[in-house]
Amino acid sequence: MTGEAHSPFIRKLSAFVVLSESELAVLARLHRRRRTFAAGQDMVHQGQSAQTAYILSAGWVCSYKIQPDGARQIVDFQVPGDFLGLRSVLLRTSDHSFEPIVDIEAVEVLAHDLLDAFAQTPRLATAILWAASRDEAMVVEHLVGIGRRDAGARMAHFLLELGSRLALVGMGSKKGFDCPLTQYHLADTLGLSAVHVNRVLRQLREHALVTFRNGRVSFHDYEGLVKLAEFDPAYLDQAGPLLK
């Protein structure tokens, strides 16, 4: 077993499948091409056909779409262990852009690397399909949030989801997590103005539910926040490996 066995990506896939030594070796070989990107440096441009995906090792990234009128909709954030642009590899053209929020480390994965890995271990294909399904479930929740939740529940749901995702890779707990996002990120994610984001965060703080300050999200009343957001984490499917 190599050092990569403890990468966030492998930790995350292990929530779905108990990986064998040989599967870990295949995954380790996917980790060869290490790259770093500076905060604010676009990685994949919407419309580009690059056929390269990344697995994020350290740092935070946001994926977004720019509408023709210039408005930005943030689709999701990626945290360590997440794929960036898996869709771009398979769909041949990127339907969105990625921007590192802080300096990041990522591993470059080419389409044929993935095909090779799938040929060597089909269970790995299933695990990656699991991760993609989970990503889709998050976008669905995000859609439901914008379509059907009020601003307070939307914000609470978003912070709880991030906390759960980070807990899976050892970077968060029910106490809270470090968070480099700005109020502009939150606004473009939740479909609110920055002023509205400010007001919602103040209300959540005044109700002693959660504080987001100085790069740290602190949950004061985790269960109260769960109740406000009607947050059911089942869609994140983190209850332990299905494939033994």
Added chain:
Amino acid sequence: MTGEAHSPFIRKLSAFVVLSESELAVLARLHRRRRTFAAGQDMVHQGQSAQTAYILSAGWVCSYKIQPDGARQIVDFQVPGDFLGLRSVLLRTSDHSFEPIVDIEAVEVLAHDLLDAFAQTPRLATAILWAASRDEAMVVEHLVGIGRRDAGARMAHFLLELGSRLALVGMGSKKGFDCPLTQYHLADTLGLSAVHVNRVLRQLREHALVTFRNGRVSFHDYEGLVKLAEFDPAYLDQAGPLLK
């Protein structure tokens, strides 16, 4: 080669990968358990852990989430060739419900069937990951639509997307397509009231762009509608097989 080689599912995957005889045989074996469901009969309940997915052979299905307050958000529609509940198989609990809009035919696929198929032909795993990525790209577009498009552009984009998806399986063209959806489906999809849906459809008709009447969507000015919606179909990735 069997009759299943011409199923909508195989037609759809063929947009991504040129399937060999042996891959077609593996796919044909996935088509063994045929089921029918009546319109309005729920197939998968939100929160159920069923481990069964379906491939839709004929008819239309809608997937939706009910919020705790009872509001319904339609996440997507499935048309022939689409998976239903692939996420439910992999995520162990269904994050949404499926309801047939008309009487449908579907093939039941169990988790271990998929694993077996992947083991036999890893390229098939990639093709199914492609289909899942495409589904996710559609949810992303839907999110951007609700977050950032006005009602007219949102409706136009939705009808153009359906037309393209149906064209892929031989059921639509730039002239139009048969469509069993009601104005309530459109409202719960686009985050509009039924009255607003009515008004938007009337405006699109009065501008001689598109008519939706008597179960038929008729495009009168396809390019005009594309322009209004700023519709770029690249995310549907239908330009022809990548894997030869």
